[in-house]
Amino acid sequence: MSEAFNFLFLPFWGVDLQEMGSKQNLFLVFLMIVIAATLVQGQGTRVGFHSRTCPRAESIVRSTVQSHFRSNPSVAPALLRLHFHDCFVNGCDASILIDGPNTEKTAPPNLGVRGYEVIDDAKARLEAECPGVVSCADIIALAARDSVVLAKAPNWRVPTGHRDGMVSSASDTITLVGFRESVDSQKRKFAAFGLNTQDLVTLVGKHISFLSSSCYRLYNFTTTGNGADQSIHPAFVPQLRALCPQNGEGTRRVELDTGSVNRFDASFFGNLRNGRGILESDQKLWTDASSRTIVQRYLGVRGLRPLNFNVEFGRSIVKMSNIGVKTGSQGEIRRICSAIN
Template sequence: MKVASINTMDILTFLLLATTLTTMTQGQVTRVGFYSTTCPRVETIVRSAVQSAVGADPTIAAGILRVFFHDCFVNGCDGSVLIDGPSSEKTGPPNLSLRGFEVIDAAKSQLETTCPGVVSCSDILALAARDAVVQVGGTSWQVPLGRRDGLVSRASDTANLPAFNDPISVQIRKFADKGLNIQDLVTLVGGHTIGTGACVVFSYRLYNFNGTNQPDPDIDPAFLPQLRALCPNGGDGSTRVGLDTGSVNRFDTSYFTNLRNGRGVLESDAKLWSDPTTRPIVQRFLGLSGLLGLRFNVEFGRSMVKMGNIELKTGSQGEIRRVCRSIN
């Protein structure tokens, strides 16, 4: 009897679709096609706004992705990071360098003209994060929608965001607190394949790691002079350095290759390779050690959907903001 062959990509695609078509099995009510009758052009409008912004400035893609991450990790994916105010989330220390808000504003403005009062800012942000990744070479995924916008935005709530110097144990706890496992952690931090970090958040690794007056031993000695040239000892720390050396504006797996080669820029990133808890997942993304490989793009979409359903406000909770920067 002839046995039909099964294409691995077909299996991965099926699993991704099964995850993204609906999240009702996890007690959520977001779904793909949520606005199919009330605002059928929502995805086209958001995509157009993102395409225009990334076309003018490719670095904005990483900014949009980071805004979504920081939104979801603080009181859930409710658009609270978009709100202006003297003590809003935007003013929290981890959020002071966030950028890309104007892209969300542009999409919202067009949607309010097309279908006023229908699409939440939090859903716009979820779509924009996906579209930003696609614009710089990532693979698309379906985004379940139906979020409502939150009514609270406090700078004090940003204190527990994952930090650049968190050890792996702390990173795992912070992700687990949001219902995300270790594979989600490695996958989502892989979003650092695009974007930059300021010297101020990692230069201590170059000159005085843990008070030793020596560099972090996890840094490749051949890479150290390059980083020191960009971030001189005693400099103002404002210079920004690509987190994925050689591929800063391209969504690919070279970030994981750099981790393996001792070229992780942030301490929290470098630990993904040096810590035995997370290294096997990095190896699977690289197809190393005979382990069953993982397709980064597919897994990234899956984990983004999972993260996008953290502590949702749906149904009658929250509101649909008219302007993303302020509560109605």
Template structure:
């Protein structure tokens, strides 16, 4: 019997991200601040800080062992996205789903019985062939060196860049996980999650409200199936009407795309009018009641998240740059969740099977 792990909540502890030697001052400032309030045992803080330092990922991990690793992944992603722009949001979503379940360990890629990728939230993931193609090339020149987890992290970054977003440095050195279970996917944020639930799920991964709003902004590229929003259009909360949060002038357009009883597999752009461009128009749509998913629209309807939507929109020409920069920062934090390094996990020879 497969049971999803129970989250452990420790109050009054500030999550400390993956850090490196030049971050020692920040570690001890955080430790001192918490300990001065007598809220957290100092031993726990020391263990937490040293654990963060010891994760072992860093920028340029393959600089000597496989110098062309990042260039090869970038080239493969560019080729696929140029042929099919919908691959970009697929890779970004796959990375998010991987990290949010068992940590960034490529467990989403494994083909095993009752695998993570077969869980309902993952049934529409795409882009696996991109990871396989990159892995195949890397195994030819650097066999047994570059992990599938790192390939996925790099591919997510490169897919954003190919869609017009900013480049950011990806820390590498992850190892691949050995376990993949469909029931673990219950940890993923859902399209009907309330703001409270969304905030809690992100907090359990060490991510804050700004990360929630920023990373959800990845919906500026991509689509959703009509099956995921028909209840919102016709029978919201078991009523006979639509979600009142939907802009009433936008509702007929959505209903024309997803008629009741129609093709549930038909795709709808998550960012109307700008589906293949990584920009802030997604947030404009939220502000104007044109969010597609219920969970998306709630970002504008709760003051805790609305202020970050407004912050990204702002009023200057630099707002797009602000979003792209902050997105990269949040992706780095996402990429630090539950990484395996050292003697944990393995470097798979192929990404869909353990060695």
């Protein structure tokens, strides 16, 4: 319950209803509570926010994503990643789209982020249809959902009504999870945004790619064995080294969800169980007891209540899409997504 919601209800807590004297007074109290709740709800995002101001908003974004997907299917996971990297820095406010020196887009964690052209294309079409109405942040959230649907995953209802942020700083990307971070550190970062351990495991369950400079796990990681990180299955090490040659680091990409990069499924969790997690931070989800239990539930391990990845992913990403939401008079609706008005 938000602070605003608590504030609106405070006048009614502790009231002796018997002393209010009449059913009319009770009705008035009830009516005021309903009005207060409605006002607070109106301050946030909601499904169908643009149904009156721009009825075709969602269909325009959907058709734009479909058009780009037909020519390049890899844009689907790219748009999902774009959504993650936007929301985890100053909230879901499209600040990652802003061009300029030292903006979020220029920070090392975001150098591999793609899909900007899809958002720009959708924005141009929306501005022609209903200028100044649909934010770039809403477009990102809708495009992420539409991209997942194109990857044959179930649909979910996207709350809209975000406004665009007016600040974008590369230094703020420290809130993004790094590829060497412990599970405890990952939990703290997620908890700071109101997300729990299950959200953490669920949302990292669909990765796409990383720069091969992260292949440090394959060479001189230990002084024993073959020099690779011992949490990597030995049979997997030669395959990774072929993709990440020691003298060619930083020049290639490696798919994180090996064998399923363009499909939306739970195979990522099987990779963790089999010692085939590419990122160190991912593989640690299997070595940490609390996160491993959630991974096992996605894998249907006997004796544990199973989790449906597609259903839980929809729930977690809706929670994520409401991180640091700017609404009302906060922020702005950008005319173009790459620049502040």
